[in-house]
Amino acid sequence: MKAIRPGIKLIRTLVRDRIYYPGRLVVDTATMVARCGVLLLLYSYVFRLNGGTISNTTFTIAAWSMFFYFSFSILRLRDLSQAIMRDVQSGNVEVLLNKPMSYLAYRMWWQLGAGLYQFGLISVLGALVLAFSIGLPATMSAAVFLPTMIAVVGLGILLSLSLYAVVGLLAFWVEDITPIYWIVDKAVMLLGGSYLPVALFPAFMYKIALWSPFGASQFITHTVYPTWAGEWPLKLGIQAMWVVLCAGLATLLFLSAKQKVSVNGG
Amino acid sequence: MDKNSIIVSSLSKRFSFPVKDPSAGWLRNIFLPRTKEVKAVDDITFSVQAGERVAFIGPNGAGKSTTIKMLTGILFPTSGKASVLGLDPSKERKQLAYKIGTVFGQRSQLFPNLPLTDSLEFFGVMYDLSAKEVKTRIAELVRTFELADFIHQPVRKLSLGQRMRAEIAASLIHRPEIIFLDEPTIGLDVVAKKSLRDLLLKINKEEKTTIFLTSHDVGDIESLCERTIIINHGVLVKDLPTRELARSFVRQKNIDVTPETAFEEFPELPPGMHYVLRDRNKLTIAVDINSITVQEALRRILDIFKVDDIDVYDTELETIIRNIYESHSTRN
Numbered sequence: 001m002k003a004i005r006p007g008i009k010l011i012r013t014l015v016r017d018r019i020y021y022p023g024r025l026v027v028d029t030a031t032m033v034a035r036c037g038v039l040l041l042l043y044s045y046v047f048r049l050n051g052g053t054i055s056n057t058t059f060t061i062a063a064w065s066m067f068f069y070f071s072f073s074i075l076r077l078r079d080l081s082q083a084i085m086r087d088v089q090s091g092n093v094e095v096l097l098n099k100p101m102s103y104l105a106y107r108m109w110w111q112l113g114a115g116l117y118q119f120g121l122i123s124v125l126g127a128l129v130l131a132f133s134i135g136l137p138a139t140m141s142a143a144v145f146l147p148t149m150i151a152v153v154g155l156g157i158l159l160s161l162s163l164y165a166v167v168g169l170l171a172f173w174v175e176d177i178t179p180i181y182w183i184v185d186k187a188v189m190l191l192g193g194s195y196l197p198v199a200l201f202p203a204f205m206y207k208i209a210l211w212s213p214f215g216a217s218q219f220i221t222h223t224v225y226p227t228w229a230g231e232w233p234l235k236l237g238i239q240a241m242w243v244v245l246c247a248g249l250a251t252l253l254f255l256s257a258k259q260k261v262s263v264n265g266g
Numbered sequence: 267m268d269k270n271s272i273i274v275s276s277l278s279k280r281f282s283f284p285v286k287d288p289s290a291g292w293l294r295n296i297f298l299p300r301t302k303e304v305k306a307v308d309d310i311t312f313s314v315q316a317g318e319r320v321a322f323i324g325p326n327g328a329g330k331s332t333t334i335k336m337l338t339g340i341l342f343p344t345s346g347k348a349s350v351l352g353l354d355p356s357k358e359r360k361q362l363a364y365k366i367g368t369v370f371g372q373r374s375q376l377f378p379n380l381p382l383t384d385s386l387e388f389f390g391v392m393y394d395l396s397a398k399e400v401k402t403r404i405a406e407l408v409r410t411f412e413l414a415d416f417i418h419q420p421v422r423k424l425s426l427g428q429r430m431r432a433e434i435a436a437s438l439i440h441r442p443e444i445i446f447l448d449e450p451t452i453g454l455d456v457v458a459k460k461s462l463r464d465l466l467l468k469i470n471k472e473e474k475t476t477i478f479l480t481s482h483d484v485g486d487i488e489s490l491c492e493r494t495i496i497i498n499h500g501v502l503v504k505d506l507p508t509r510e511l512a513r514s515f516v517r518q519k520n521i522d523v524t525p526e527t528a529f530e531e532f533p534e535l536p537p538g539m540h541y542v543l544r545d546r547n548k549l550t551i552a553v554d555i556n557s558i559t560v561q562e563a564l565r566r567i568l569d570i571f572k573v574d575d576i577d578v579y580d581t582e583l584e585t586i587i588r589n590i591y592e593s594h595s596t597r598n
Contacts, residue, residue, distance in 0.1 A: 002394065005391055005394075006388070006391050006392040009387070009388055009391040009392075010388060013377075013380065013384045013387070013388060014380075017379070017380050017384070090373075091373065092373050092374075094335065094340050094370065094373065095368070095370055095373045095374070095375040096375070097339075097340045097359075098338045098339050098340050098359065098362075098363055098366075098368055099363055099375075099392060100360050100363040100364055100392060100393060100394075101392050258342075259342055261340060261341060
């Protein structure tokens with residue numbers, strides 16, 4: 001409890017700040033409507049052309065799957081890489097390194113806190129809009145849906161933070177991580193199902209999405225598919241495995257990075 | 267002042283980094299680059315007693331910030347030992363963090379987009395203070411550092427002087443035994459500098475906080491620090507009470523001479539004396555007291571000029587420090 005108290009304080013502070021200054025909420029809502037809304041309109045047209053079903057997937061399921069992807073992306077956990085790179089490049093990392101809280105933990109809590117309010121509000125509002133406009137797929141009323149979705153979101157957050165922390169920490173060795181970040185981020189987008197719902201992936205690509213950390217970080221998009229009831233133990237297991245591996249790698253990199261710190265004026 | 271807060275023994279830090287070799291191919295420069303090694307700190311030894319106010323000074327690149335960063339656990343020494351409040355900064359960084367405060371003049375530890383009060387509250391929680399302790403301590407700091415007028419403003423909207431006061435207040439939230447300040451007055455106007463120095467003196471007096479400060483500002487050293495350690499090229503050059511700095515290193519006196527009537531000629535001066543200022547209405551003559559006594563210099567001046575008024579004064583501390591830096595650079 002003592003270890004997470006600063007993290008909770010940070011989240012509360014940032015959530016309060018976002019409530020007082022709703023500019024970010026407006027921007028994120030507009031982004032969600034623009035990106036997710038336009039894609040869903042296009043997909044509804046494509047599904048209608050195919051008689052309402054593609055590859056045994058209905059538009060309702062595909063729409064909810066994509067909505068979950070975009071909703072999760074509002075947390076902006078990907079910004080962790082850039083935040084670490086900025087700290088390293090500016091040398092500001094030094095003022096955070098001699099605090100009693102781990103720098104990496106501080107940055108992760110910060111990232112979570114910065115997006116939590118928008119995530120909560122837009123997800124609830126978006127879900128209501130979607131529920132009233134296209135309805136709920138039967139898979140979402142299954143008993144297993146809600147508990148496993150909470151677990152998959154929790155593990156997805158941990159995996160995303162660890163994955164983007166690994167990318168960000170590379171800034172201690174290569175000054176500009178933007179190309180690496182770009183590759184990882186696009187892999188997450190593609191394999192997570194932001195362009196094309198995962199259910200419509202060709203078999204080989206589905207396997208990559210299933211077994212890579214990029215796809216695993218977005219397993220929330222799988223929760224509405226009929227196969228979820230039988231696959232959730234495997235998928236939660238894969239997520240947990242990647243969390244352990246990526247968090248371990250991030251920790252190792254951070255320990256090594258601390259030895260490498262070299263900032264202006266020292 | 268009966269115990270050592272900081273003990274540094276043969277502390278060294280070397281940085282090595284790749285340098286591009288124009289004669290080698292790009293592949294070799296990527297995979298087998300030539301490395302250059304820089305000795306940032308070279309075998310320094312000193313100690314600081316609890317409650318002392320120490321200026322740790324030197325020209326740019328002397329090793330001041332590197333030393334502070336090793337003492338605060340940010341950088342790891344290449345060799346030698348450092349003990350701060352009985353802890354090894356490189357191995358016990360977290361425990362040490364609870365006992366020290368740090369302020370880096372050119373960087374901010376505060377949340378730029380949030381009100382100052384949020385940063386102070388967060389630091390309180392981070393340093394394991396209870397909610398009641400956080401509230402009480404913030405009230406104390408607001409009173410001492412006069413933060414009330416801007417505590418609810420986002421940090422990015424504060425003036426530099428206000429921000430530096432806030433930075434120091436934040437670093438004192440957990441009542442550290444030592445505060446390390448790396449150029450805390452950089453960029454401040456004279457009023458803000460004085461205000462900050464007064465506050466640091468107050469903290470040192472009331473809370474017995476040891477002050478370890480680097481600065482290029484002689485005012486910080488003169489008005490704040492009772493002891494000065496000079497470092498250059500990573501090597502400790504001098505370690506002595508600040509008041510003795512001038513006394514020990516004054517090789518030069520300045521003499522201002524006001525004429526009875528305007529000066530028309532500026533004849534050559536005897537060895538050991540030279541003009542610093544040549545004006546029809548005022549002369550300033552520098553006297554090397556190793557070559558000629560002040561008494562003899564005055565006699566010579568009175569022989570040469572018809573004088574209305576004369577003023578003899580020591581060289582400013584800034585010049586003395588510059589001379590020390592330069593003499594050490596020359597020796598190297």
